[in-house]
Amino acid sequence: MDYISVKEAADKWGLTSRMVNYYCANGRIKGAVKISSVWVIPKDAPQPPDRRRKNNNEQK
Template sequence: MDYMTLKEASEKWGILSRQVNYYCVEDRIPGAVKIAGVWLIPKDAEKAIDERRKVDRDLKNDC
């Protein structure tokens, strides 16, 4: 299995590497492992859903 770093994942998903780190710590990215202090994320992993967003942006803009 191929892995990517926090930085690579953050660039792929368009978020900060710190947010990717939070997702890893909270076990929200399946297959992510921490080896020697470095998080390795499967290249085929999907971005975790941001649970802070409860309302879809499109619905919010229609109002």
């Protein structure tokens, strides 16, 4: 399986690295794995929905 870094996922989804890190730590990105102190995310993982918005139909 191919993995991408938190920075790459943040760029891909238009989020901050901190937000992607938060999603990983809270188990909201399926398949994300912490190796030592670095999160790696499956390349084909979908962007988790933003719970701050009621209507998530506007997601990319």
